Amino acid sequence: MASIFSRIVAGEIPSHKVAENDEFFAFLDINPVAVGHTLVIPKQEIDYIFDIDDAKLGRMMAFAKRVARAQEKAITCKRVGLAVMGLEVPHAHIHLVPITKESDMYFGGKKLEMTQAELADVAAKIRAAFE
């Protein structure tokens, strides 16, 4: 069965897309730990990020870097933090989180409550800054 993220790529499940190319897709996390929290995934369904071959993993990181540059422009933050866990969804993904302090990137706590309109606005700003 297709992963929930493959279904997002296919457009079967809605998402707030921020960027896409032929290999990778970036969209806002549904339960953000900070404003602009974005997930970068390969379109190809691979569970564990370290099972991705070196060349593709390099391209994925380069794509994530472009997304991070867009987040830096669109969201007030000091840096964009990067994390990989993959304990919940078995489809490789990089978390990119705009942060100003360490606690902005705490995944074990209460998530931000954002409306669909607010998420759409944030996604549009990152999309507009993506080069």
Ligand code: 5GP
């Ligand atoms: P992890 O697998 O790295 O532990 O976390 C998976 C992440 O995917 C979580 O931060 C969770 O909020 C996010 N997530 C799970 N299901 C969906 C979904 O259907 N849409 C979006 N946009 N994010 C999701």
